[in-house]
Amino acid sequence: EAGVAQSPRYKIIEKRQSVAFWCNPISGHATLYWYQQILGQGPKLLIQFQNNGVVDDSQLPKDRFSAERLKGVDSTLKIQPAKLEDSAVYLCASSSLSGRAYNEQFFGPGTRLTVL
Amino acid sequence: GESVGLHLPTLSVQEGDNSIINCAYSNSASDYFIWYKQESGKGPQFIIDIRSNMDKRQGQRVTVLLNKTVKHLSLQIAATQPGDSAVYFCAEKPTGGYQKVTFGTGTKLQVIP
Numbered sequence: 001e002a003g004v005a006q007s008p009r010y011k012i013i014e015k016r017q018s019v020a021f022w023c024n025p026i027s028g029h030a031t032l033y034w035y036q037q038i039l040g041q042g043p044k045l046l047i048q049f050q051n052n053g054v055v056d057d058s059q060l061p062k063d064r065f066s067a068e069r070l071k072g073v074d075s076t077l078k079i080q081p082a083k084l085e086d087s088a089v090y091l092c093a094s095s096s097l098s099g100r101a102y103n104e105q106f107f108g109p110g111t112r113l114t115v116l
Numbered sequence: 117g118e119s120v121g122l123h124l125p126t127l128s129v130q131e132g133d134n135s136i137i138n139c140a141y142s143n144s145a146s147d148y149f150i151w152y153k154q155e156s157g158k159g160p161q162f163i164i165d166i167r168s169n170m171d172k173r174q175g176q177r178v179t180v181l182l183n184k185t186v187k188h189l190s191l192q193i194a195a196t197q198p199g200d201s202a203v204y205f206c207a208e209k210p211t212g213g214y215q216k217v218t219f220g221t222g223t224k225l226q227v228i229p
Contacts, residue, residue, distance in 0.1 A: 004159070031215060042205050042219030043160065056216055091159050095215060101167075102148040102209050105217070107159030 002026065004108035006092050012114045018080040021111045025073070025094030033105065034067055034077050035091040043091055049075065050097070079113075087115045128226045135193040137223045139206035142187060146208040149182060150217060151191045155202045160219075163191070163204075168211075193225075201227045 005024040013019050025032050031050050035043035046065065048056040052072040060067070064083070069075040079086055089110040095103040129135045141149070147168045152160035166173045166180045166189075173180050179192040189206050203224050207217040 040221070042207070042221050044219070045216060048216060093159070101211075102150070102165060102217075103215060104162045104165075105160075105215075107161070109157070110159050 004092055004094055004106055006090075006108035006111055008111055009109065010112050010114075012116065013082055014116050015084055016081040018078065019082055019113060020076050020078045021090050021092075021113075023075045023077070023092030023108060025075070025092070026106055028096065029094035029106070030072070030097040031095045031103070032069055032075050033093040033095075034075070035093065037089045037091055037110070039088070046077070082113075082115045084115050087113055089113070125222075126224045126226065128228055129196045130228050131196060131198060133196055135191075135196045135200065135225060137191045137193075137204050137206075137225065139189040139191075139220055139223075140187060141189060141206070141208050141220075143208060143210060143218075144184075144187070145211050147211040148209040148217075149180070149189050150207045150209065151178075151180060151189075152205045152207060152219070153200075153202045154205065154222070160205060196225075196227050198227050198229060201225055 007022050033048050034046045036046050037043040046060045047067045049069040052069045067077045089112050091110045093105040093107045095105045150165040151163040153163050154160040164175045164180050166182050177194045181190045203222040205219050205222045207219045209217045
């Protein structure tokens with residue numbers, strides 16, 4: 001079974017530039033998550049999709065971050081314009097909808113963003 | 117508010133010994149607690165979870181203990197191996213909701229050969 005795919009793996013941009021990250025979840029997984037992981041910290045949830053609808057975006061800085069999941073499969077996360085404090089690893093994860101209270105999340109390798 | 121924290125940022129263990137990683141949580145309204153392992157350059161990997169109505173759960177070489185009285189969670193790794201070297205995160209899921217979890221800051225486990 002193929003895992004969660006993310007691209008690019010690394011990105012270096014200057015502040016005020018724009019950047020986009022792509023995620024392809026595990027086939028059949030209805031729930032998709034984007035996390036931000038700052039060095040030395042645990043992942044922080046930015047946005048969660050169930051199929052192509054948003055179920056939680058309470059921690060997404062909506063003035064500069066946006067995400068979409070068209071057709072309920074792939075997803076993109078965009079930052080426009082980037083700030084220095086956006087330097088982090090952006091992780092995508094997916095999980096199935098099995099009816100259990102908790103379904104294991106499978107993470108991709110992440111995209112390491114450096115903002116100069 | 118919700119918070120999940122870890123007692124020790126770094127833990128060094130001799131190969132073959134048992135490791136114990138601790139975690140304190142503050143949200144009593146959580147129905148699942150989860151441990152993840154993150155190796156350098158990789159995304160977190162699920163290890164084991166425990167439901168809030170349980171005290172103990174065992175997996176392959178790992179045991180999770182939950183003490184709701186003192187809001188404490190621990191992960192025990194038996195016969196620690198070099199491949200266990202990683203950062204370990206505890207996470208909690210509030211009751212209800214859409215599977216959202218909150219991660220702690222992590223403990224780095226270093227296995228000494």
